[in-house]
Amino acid sequence: MTAGNGSPLFFDEHVVADSVHENVAAVNLAGGLVRQDPTICASLLWGARALSHLEARWSSHLLGCWREGRSSLLGELTGAAAPEHERALRAG
Numbered sequence: 001m002t003a004g005n006g007s008p009l010f011f012d013e014h015v016v017a018d019s020v021h022e023n024v025a026a027v028n029l030a031g032g033l034v035r036q037d038p039t040i041c042a043s044l045l046w047g048a049r050a051l052s053h054l055e056a057r058w059s060s061h062l063l064g065c066w067r068e069g070r071s072s073l074l075g076e077l078t079g080a081a082a083p084e085h086e087r088a089l090r091a092g
Contacts, residue, residue, distance in 0.1 A: 030048070034041045065072040 030044055034044060062072045
Protein backbone atom coordinates (compact mmCIF):
# COMPACT_ATOMS: atom_id res chain seq x y z
CA MET A 1 0.00 0.00 0.00
CA THR A 2 1.57 3.21 -1.10
CA ALA A 3 -1.08 5.90 -0.70
CA GLY A 4 1.55 8.12 0.90
CA ASN A 5 4.77 8.01 2.83
CA GLY A 6 3.08 7.16 6.13
CA SER A 7 0.48 4.72 4.89
CA PRO A 8 2.50 1.48 5.27
CA LEU A 9 3.36 2.43 8.85
CA PHE A 10 -0.30 3.31 9.53
CA PHE A 11 -1.48 -0.12 8.37
CA ASP A 12 1.37 -1.93 10.13
CA GLU A 13 0.42 -0.23 13.39
CA HIS A 14 -3.23 -1.22 12.97
CA VAL A 15 -2.36 -4.85 12.29
CA VAL A 16 -0.37 -4.92 15.54
CA ALA A 17 -3.20 -3.18 17.41
CA ASP A 18 -5.74 -5.68 16.06
CA SER A 19 -3.56 -8.52 17.29
CA VAL A 20 -3.37 -6.97 20.75
CA HIS A 21 -7.14 -6.42 20.83
CA GLU A 22 -7.71 -10.04 19.83
CA ASN A 23 -5.64 -11.19 22.79
CA VAL A 24 -7.43 -8.80 25.15
CA ALA A 25 -10.77 -10.17 23.97
CA ALA A 26 -9.67 -13.79 24.32
CA VAL A 27 -7.93 -13.55 27.67
CA ASN A 28 -9.64 -10.72 29.51
CA LEU A 29 -13.18 -10.81 28.16
CA ALA A 30 -13.81 -14.45 27.31
CA GLY A 31 -11.54 -15.75 30.05
CA GLY A 32 -13.11 -13.45 32.61
CA LEU A 33 -16.59 -14.50 31.54
CA VAL A 34 -15.73 -18.19 31.94
CA ARG A 35 -14.13 -17.52 35.34
CA GLN A 36 -17.40 -15.92 36.43
CA ASP A 37 -19.56 -18.69 34.99
CA PRO A 38 -17.65 -21.90 34.15
CA THR A 39 -20.85 -23.52 32.85
CA ILE A 40 -20.63 -21.46 29.65
CA CYS A 41 -17.14 -22.66 28.72
CA ALA A 42 -18.33 -25.25 26.19
CA SER A 43 -20.69 -22.76 24.52
CA LEU A 44 -18.01 -20.11 24.37
CA LEU A 45 -15.51 -22.52 22.80
CA TRP A 46 -18.15 -23.70 20.30
CA GLY A 47 -18.76 -20.08 19.30
CA ALA A 48 -15.04 -19.41 18.92
CA ARG A 49 -14.61 -22.49 16.72
CA ALA A 50 -17.66 -21.55 14.64
CA LEU A 51 -16.31 -18.03 14.15
CA SER A 52 -12.90 -19.38 13.14
CA HIS A 53 -14.52 -21.76 10.64
CA LEU A 54 -16.67 -19.02 9.09
CA GLU A 55 -13.75 -16.61 8.87
CA ALA A 56 -11.68 -19.29 7.10
CA ARG A 57 -14.49 -19.96 4.60
CA TRP A 58 -15.01 -16.24 3.97
CA SER A 59 -11.31 -15.46 3.51
CA SER A 60 -10.87 -18.44 1.18
CA HIS A 61 -13.82 -17.27 -0.93
CA LEU A 62 -12.62 -13.67 -0.97
CA LEU A 63 -9.02 -14.47 -1.91
CA GLY A 64 -10.14 -16.99 -4.54
CA CYS A 65 -12.35 -14.38 -6.18
CA TRP A 66 -9.56 -11.81 -6.15
CA ARG A 67 -7.17 -14.32 -7.73
CA GLU A 68 -9.72 -14.96 -10.48
CA GLY A 69 -10.34 -11.24 -11.01
CA ARG A 70 -14.02 -11.38 -10.11
CA SER A 71 -16.25 -9.90 -7.46
CA SER A 72 -16.60 -11.71 -4.17
CA LEU A 73 -20.21 -10.57 -3.91
CA LEU A 74 -22.92 -13.08 -4.71
CA GLY A 75 -24.68 -10.72 -7.06
CA GLU A 76 -25.87 -7.22 -7.60
CA LEU A 77 -28.42 -5.93 -5.10
CA THR A 78 -31.66 -4.85 -6.74
CA GLY A 79 -34.90 -3.27 -5.68
CA ALA A 80 -35.36 -2.34 -2.05
CA ALA A 81 -32.25 -4.32 -1.04
CA ALA A 82 -29.99 -2.01 -3.06
CA PRO A 83 -28.43 0.91 -1.20
CA GLU A 84 -30.19 4.22 -1.79
CA HIS A 85 -27.32 5.70 -3.82
CA GLU A 86 -27.39 2.71 -6.22
CA ARG A 87 -31.14 3.06 -6.72
CA ALA A 88 -30.65 6.77 -7.44
CA LEU A 89 -27.96 6.01 -10.03
CA ARG A 90 -30.23 3.52 -11.81
CA ALA A 91 -33.16 5.97 -11.78
CA GLY A 92 -30.99 8.47 -13.63
